[in-house]
Amino acid sequence: EAQLVESGGDFVQPGGSLRLSCAASGFSFSNSDLHWVRQTSGKGLEWVSAIGAGGDTYYTSSVKGRFTISRENAKNSLYLQMNSLTAGDSAVYYCAREGYSTSWNDWYFDLWGRGTLVTVSS
């Protein structure tokens, strides 16, 4: 069974850093495009970042220059390095697998993890 499991969420002070991990199993990780999506408490979903199977990366404007997405295919793992954190980054962070499509920009998410909570506060 295909599965994604996030970890690394924690309580951190403003200006601090955190590295999230997402362990994948049950599918071809190296051939998959992967994303991070976050959800603030009681609020909606916000797309954060994506990494293609070939290593191309994309970011939402509010995290560009602060967050770095990466992958390690040998470990079936996705990462999100988060620096210069602010209160606005507090959220549950989900990793998600992009569904199959013949179009490279057809981004939809057919597999989600259960999320990991990041709290940024002094």
Added chain:
Amino acid sequence: QSALTQPASVSGSPGQSITISCAGTSSDVGAYNFVSWYQQHPGKAPKLMIFDVSDRPSGVSSRFSGSKSGNTASLAISGLQPEDEADYYCSSYTTSRTQVFGTGTKVTVL
């Protein structure tokens, strides 16, 4: 990139049909046929219900259907059932090479 606009809440009685709208712009919903919809129950991860405007993943009930006209997409739920009570989010790829989600709609089964 602003979030797509959805009604905050929609309700219906069991067996009825409801529709949730998702208003975007010519830079997202109107630009591509890459609209997807997600269902989220409290404390759970989102679940894909519709992709590519109107396609259903295997295992999703045919009571769920999607459509699009111009810059607005819609999700229809027919034969409303108690388990359909959840939050629903639309999403679209954008011309800025990013993804945007809707503001979310709480569906209540009366």
